[in-house]
Amino acid sequence: MPSTDATARVAAHCAETSFAGLPADVREKLKRHLLDYLGVTLGAREHAESTSSILAGLGGGEGGEATAIGTGERRAPDRAAAVNGALAHSLDFDDTHRESSLHPGAPVIPAALAVAEREGATTERVLAGVSAGFDVACVLGRAVNPDAHYDRGFHGTATCGTFGAIAAAGVVAGLSADEFESAFGVGGSQAAGSLQFLSNGAWNKRLHPGLAARRGVTAASLAAAGFRGADEAIEGEYGFLNGYTGDPNPDAFDRLGDEYAVMETALKPYPCCRYMHAAIDALTEIGEQIPPSAVNSVVVDLPEPGVRLTGDPIERKRRPSNFVDCQFSMPFASALALSTGEAGLEAFLDAQTRLDDPDLRGLMDATDVVSTETVQSLFPDQWAARVVVETDGGTHERFVETALGEPEKPLGWDGVTEKFESLARSSGVGEDARRELVGVVREFEDRSVADLTDAVRRAAVAAP
Template structure:
């Protein structure tokens, strides 16, 4: 047993056999399908385009920048593709870390795999291993880290990406440990960037940092061993000076978030199976999804229309409502972080789709008219302690209520493969031609058996994003 988490995680990355349960590899493959699907329209987002415009002249390389026709050095491709993966906020969530894990891990792994000529199975292996370390680090600093305003996708994500890249490069335990440590020096990102272009950039920065950290470690660059739990480690600097008081006073633990870095049983349980990933049903902040699921459930069950509604009351954990900070959104980015917009969409249109998140769509008067009817009621409890409660009062005096503990797409209500492919089809429609869409789909289905990622990335390398101009 190694009590130092940097060394423990480095050893686990280096020494754990690539003998994962079939269910873990299937879950990893679904994460690749989902992330690549949302990256196709994400590559057309202004944030992703601006990132590409910035880095495109910094040097050619082996790795495709999705939808641009350009190939860049692996870190820059990961920066562009990570931004694209998170640009629409349609990518998955991972509860142990309170982070968007796949939007960081998949772009980092793909860019590095193109550089190294890695197989599809090696990429799935790197994903499972990287996700485990991403989760373990997240459990060591959360829930306080994120509750105090750090964007864990950017901070914990960079460390998880370094672990995945160290695994893909087959670093030894000391090198892998140094990669993890180096990534802590690149871990940054504030939740105050939500609703701006900087928010999806965080995923790109974390993906890029993972490749850089692992590459530096492979070259022999060393780093400190106290960067996670030392006197000036991540726990005390990015949780707070009261870290030990908070850790010792925990009375309720969710998602394994104990404010302790697990070093005795790093790989048990395997988090990709025990916690799972939350695939998104809607392309907006996941904190709104329980309420949106509840609205659609009540509409389907009771058959009322938007014209019948007098008031909507949403009781939800304060952390969820804090994420949904725009009560009167004015553009598409703010609309993604608005409870009012998500709920009103489900009331009026009985859906929430990609095309609902343009600046023009967010300002539709028929949607905005419902904002005064939607009332927030923050509850000072964690999400596992309190489900989102939705109460709808109709003009005829009837009242309907429901409570949603876990959204559609979570481990409690998981997507089947057919739902992943339906989401894929919706994402790529109009951007990939029928032939390209089918070829990419077939390649993704064969991911565990690919000798290299060349066939997969060949379709994504084409400049399909220009078709949306």
């Protein structure tokens, strides 16, 4: 791998990031991602089976300087960040960045908010920290090469997300460039996250961004206290790129500072693996035109990484046994979309009670997942899908290049607010509390962090 000064460049970028330098459209996009984060975190409190164990295992009881979004409890900043990051990813409904193939918001936003509460930082500094965190997580994801990173068994949201969380926490804490280098040096010894959860539908994946957020708070705190971290944490002989990928792309760092990663990041309309979304868009459209009983076969063409995550081994993907299995099963999503015409959270949850239903199983058995040059050639710039459904009455084919929620087809304020309302309402948050949270986020740079956390606590207390 060519020698680079990647760590120093990333540290300088973080130290130079400021709210004043963020364009207006970037500020608005950051706030939409903040509202989405609050919605998926509140939703997980009610709908994720893993939540009680996460709260008990990561919480550490009452007392502290930061707020756990799902409960309103005060906790130590690193523990609040861990709980919030884990809940934000527990429904797999959080934002995604396609080129880096990771979820930046879940590790980044909790780290920024936890440190902001501890430091008494402004909301402007929070937004700057979140922006830097997205930039760093996503540039690391590009540099490590998502395919090669996955091939080694790593989950990019956990590994690259650790560096993004450090960036967010460090900007909020006001680290210097030298302190950022030390913080990243600490992060290089912590970045972890295995894909082994795919073997049994384990909850590890939900935990990954929470642990990354906690690592971000810890690394930034150590650096601020004068701790000396390893140098060249990213590009060194035993650094991140050499250890975590067999095909690094150090040229990715040349783009750092030229664009804002949040502007390239999607918001999800469906609570499942993002590789499946373009196909779901196509299948729901087809499902509106044909009865599910008429389906003879379904072929879903995805990028190769999407097949590995959601279609291989096909026999197991056709028999999901829990919510996590369903989130990573293209046959399940195909059967759901064709049988109900929907694939939102409510549809996913409702289907959990009928995984043995013969009609649903029949549609899963009829679904094959493949990858062809037509779709793979567009990856990673586009996570496209081609769907062919054979029925008694003929062939129905759709090609979707860009899924709903991507920057090219964004969920604007109306779409994000609707998603937030649905998640918060289903978690028992009342209308007044929902309206207050939306209002605080919409005006975030003119409000305080305490305004947000006070609203969060009122929402948590008001819910059953």
